[in-house]
Amino acid sequence: MKIGVYGLGRFGSFWASTLANDFEVLVYSRSEQHSVPEGTRRVSLEELSTCSAIFLCSAISATEPVLKSLLPHIEAETQIIDTCSVKVYPTSLMKKLLPNNEILGTHPMFGPDSAKNGVEGLPIVVTPLRENSKSAVFWEKYFSSRKMKVYLMTPEEHDKEAAMTQGITHFIGRTLNELGLEQSQIATKGYNSLLEIIKQTCNDPWQLFLDLQKYNPYTEQMRESLHEVLHDMLTKLDHIDILTTKKD
Amino acid sequence: MKIGVYGLGRFGSFWASTLANDFEVLVYSRSEQHSVPEGTRRVSLEELSTCSAIFLCSAISATEPVLKSLLPHIEAETQIIDTCSVKVYPTSLMKKLLPNNEILGTHPMFGPDSAKNGVEGLPIVVTPLRENSKSAVFWEKYFSSRKMKVYLMTPEEHDKEAAMTQGITHFIGRTLNELGLEQSQIATKGYNSLLEIIKQTCNDPWQLFLDLQKYNPYTEQMRESLHEVLHDMLTKLDHIDILTTKKD
Numbered sequence: 002m003k004i005g006v007y008g009l010g011r012f013g014s015f016w017a018s019t020l021a022n023d024f025e026v027l028v029y030s031r032s033e034q035h036s037v038p039e040g041t042r043r044v045s046l047e048e049l050s051t052c053s054a055i056f057l058c059s060a061i062s063a064t065e066p067v068l069k070s071l072l073p074h075i076e077a078e079t080q081i082i083d084t085c086s087v088k089v090y091p092t093s094l095m096k097k098l099l100p101n102n103e104i105l106g107t108h109p110m111f112g113p114d115s116a117k118n119g120v121e122g123l124p125i126v127v128t129p130l131r132e133n134s135k136s137a138v139f140w141e142k143y144f145s146s147r148k149m150k151v152y153l154m155t156p157e158e159h160d161k162e163a164a165m166t167q168g169i170t171h172f173i174g175r176t177l178n179e180l181g182l183e184q185s186q187i188a189t190k191g192y193n194s195l196l197e198i199i200k201q202t203c204n205d206p207w208q209l210f211l212d213l214q215k216y217n218p219y220t221e222q223m224r225e226s227l228h229e230v231l232h233d234m235l236t237k238l239d240h241i242d243i244l245t246t247k248k249d
Numbered sequence: 250m251k252i253g254v255y256g257l258g259r260f261g262s263f264w265a266s267t268l269a270n271d272f273e274v275l276v277y278s279r280s281e282q283h284s285v286p287e288g289t290r291r292v293s294l295e296e297l298s299t300c301s302a303i304f305l306c307s308a309i310s311a312t313e314p315v316l317k318s319l320l321p322h323i324e325a326e327t328q329i330i331d332t333c334s335v336k337v338y339p340t341s342l343m344k345k346l347l348p349n350n351e352i353l354g355t356h357p358m359f360g361p362d363s364a365k366n367g368v369e370g371l372p373i374v375v376t377p378l379r380e381n382s383k384s385a386v387f388w389e390k391y392f393s394s395r396k397m398k399v400y401l402m403t404p405e406e407h408d409k410e411a412a413m414t415q416g417i418t419h420f421i422g423r424t425l426n427e428l429g430l431e432q433s434q435i436a437t438k439g440y441n442s443l444l445e446i447i448k449q450t451c452n453d454p455w456q457l458f459l460d461l462q463k464y465n466p467y468t469e470q471m472r473e474s475l476h477e478v479l480h481d482m483l484t485k486l487d488h489i490d491i492l493t494t495k496k497d
Contacts, residue, residue, distance in 0.1 A: 108435075115438040124435045152435055162433055169430070170439040172482070173421070179478040182417070185410055187356075187372045187400055190363040191418040191449050194442045201439050214486050224483060230427040231479060234420070235472060238462050 003027060005044075005052035007067060009035035011206060013058030015113040016084060017041045019120060020056070023143070027052055050074030054136065056107075057083040057091075061212035064091045068098045077101045080136040084109060086167060086209065087217040088128050088156035096130060105129065105136045106156060109149075110167065114201050121148040128156050164219035172224060174202025175210050251275060253292075253300035255315060257283035259454060261306030263361040264332060265289045267368060268304070271391070275300055298322030302384065304355075305331040305339075309460035312339045316346045325349045328384040332357060334415060334457065335465040336376050336404035344378060353377065353384045354404060357397075358415065362449050369396040376404050412467035420472060422450025423458050 002024055006017040009030035020026050021040035028041045029049040037043045049055060050071060059067045064083065075081070080103040083091040088106050095104040106128035109120075116123055125144050129137035137153075144151050154162075178199050185192065202210070214220050250272055254265040257278035268274050269288035276289045277297040285291045297303060298319060307315045312331065319329070328351040331339040336354050343352040354376035357368075364371055373392050377385035385401075392399050402410075426447050433440065450458070462468050 110435050110437050126435055150434070154435075159435070162435055165428075165430065166433045166435065166440040167437045169425075169428075170437060170443050173425075173443065174439065176479055176482045177417075177421075177475075179482065180413075180417075180474055182413065185414045186398070187358050187374055187402075187407070187410055187414065189358050189415045189418060191422065191446050192414040194446050195418050195421065198439050198442050211486075211489060215489060224486070226428055227425075228479065228483060231424055231476065234424045234427065235476060238459075238472070241459060241463060 002054075003052045005029065005049040005055035006041070006058055007049065007055055007071070008058035008060075009038070010058065010060070011204075012084065012112050012209075014038045015116070016056060016058050016109070019116075023147075046070065047074055050076075050079065052079070054080035054082055054140075057081065057085075060206075060208045061085045061087055061091065061216045062208065064094050065098075068094060072098065075102070078103065080105065082107055082136065082140070085216075086163065086213055088126070088154075088159040088163075089218060090216045092128060092130055092156045103134065103136045104131065105134060105140065106159075107140065108159060108163070112205065114204055123149055124152060125149045126152050126154050126159050128154055128159060160217045161219050164217050164223045168213050168217055168220045169223050169227065170198060171202045171205070171210050171213050172220075172227070174199045178203050250302075251300045253277065253297040253303035254289070254306055255297065255303055255319070256306035256308075257286070258306065258308070259452075260332065260360055260457075262286045263364070264304060264306050264357070267364075271395075294318065295322055298324075298327065300327070302328035302330055302388075305329065305333075308454075308456045309333045309335055309339065309464045310456065312342050313346075316342060320346065323350070326351065328353065330355055330384065330388070333464075334411065334461055336374070336402075336407040336411075337466060338464045340376060340378055340404045351382065351384045352379065353382060353388065354407075355388065356407060356411070360453065362452055371397055372400060373397045374400050374402050374407050376402055376407060408465045409467050412465050412471045416461050416465055416468045417471050417475065418446060419450045419453075419458050419461055420468075420475070422447045426451050 004020050004024040004026050006013055006026060006028045009028055017026050017028050018038040026041040027044045027049055029044055029046055057067055081099055082105045084107050085091045086108060092106040108126040110124040127137060127141055141151050252268050252272040252274050254261055254274060254276045257276055265274050265276050266286040274289040275292045275297055277292055277294055305315055329347055330353045332355050333339045334356060336356060340354040356374040358372040375385060375389055389399050
């Protein structure tokens with residue numbers, strides 16, 4: 002079974018390598034700058050389209066042009082599977098642009114950093130998009146066989162939960178990164194964990210951060226709530242007397 | 250050598266147990282509600298004052314009344330050692346109120362959570378306050394013998410660095426706690442680290458959080474910087490077009 006991976010960014014390269022443990026993997030990237038992951042073969046868009054299933058590992062914001070570039074080449078039985086960190090937006094596009102294909106939404110909740118010791122035990126969301134989806138059954142079985150924890154959700158359920166988990170984590174990491182926090186000899190364990198979050202979220206591309214914040218319909222509310230609790234906390238602290246200035 | 254611990258809150262109990270591995274430890278608490286840590290003995294304030302060294306493990310904001318309550322009972326050779334998470338404030342008080350005693354500032358950068366597997370390798374700050382401080386030499390040697398990493402700093406150096414490490418961690422943890430974030434099956438590793446930070450900082454008493462924010466002269470600037478970068482990030486995101494609304 003030939004599997005295609007469209008996109009060789011940080012996540013695409015990682016995902017192609019992971020799949021190459023079990024499948025013949027063909028990879029395609031518009032840009033020549035990315036190296037070809039071990040065990041995979043770089044092909045043209047036409048050859049990629051001959052695969053039984055194609056995983057889209059392009060930026061969330063690139064989903065529409067990527068789907069349109071594939072349209073002239075793929076057959077109706079070709080499975081098109083996105084791996085975006087948001088689900089409502091790309092799955093709506095797939096439903097609209099690929100009315101007859103086997104389409105499937107997935108979101109591996111990990112990447113090259115968090116899965117550096119393997120994918121076992123890590124969560125992956127699968128959003129079946131059509132009734133009796135053969136691809137959903139196949140890939141759920143495959144992911145489970147690799148010991149990933151598969152969660153079946155609707156795109157809306159995913160985005161709501163991801164906004165308050167992955168979305169807030171990236172927002173905190175990217176925001177704190179602007180403060181230029183540094184390693185410290187006297188770091189508490191908690192501070193070291195905070196540095197680790199900043200490092201991990203900033204290892205991912207800036208585009209992923211933007212897309213997580215802009216293409217998930219629930220992240221705006223998350224950011225507003227965060228702004229509110231920060232404001233409340235600052236106000237609360239401002240209203241507490243600074244006892245250090247008290248003279249006796 | 251008899252060592253006294255004043256205060257049996259979360260940190261005091263932990264510290265008394267730790268010292269009890271090597272010393273005879275007498276403990277005192279104004280409140281009867283705390284249980285006596287294993288291997289230590291509860292005594293009156295008068296008996297506590299007969300110890301060679303007394304560690305203050307009371308709230309930062311209670312330092313002044315605590316010192317004043319000890320004053321009538323202690324001898325000039327009694328070592329008074331604070332363990333506060335800020336150093337400028339309590340060490341100034343000790344210098345003023347105990348002009349003739351052996352006084353010393355310390356800040357173990359850990360507590361019952363982060364040292365649950367022992368204190369080895371964990372950082373502790375020591376701030377010698379008087380020239381040729383015998384207590385500084387003694388305790389530096391002792392902490393090193395227990396494999397803690399000892400860092401000699403001035404109170405100002407400590408507070409500046411602690412504001413941007415421990416101070417910001419507690420501020421983030423307490424603020425995020427207000428959002429009521431929950432465990433999630435589809436949590437990324439980063440999100441789980443964030444939950445862990447919230448749990449650890451909120452395990453400590455609210456008074457510690459307040460005191461860290463109000464008695465460290467450098468935390469206000471930290472909070473202002475944080476507010477600023479959050480505001481900038483929200484503005485930046487607001488000015489990016491939401492491409493999802495684009496119709497084709």
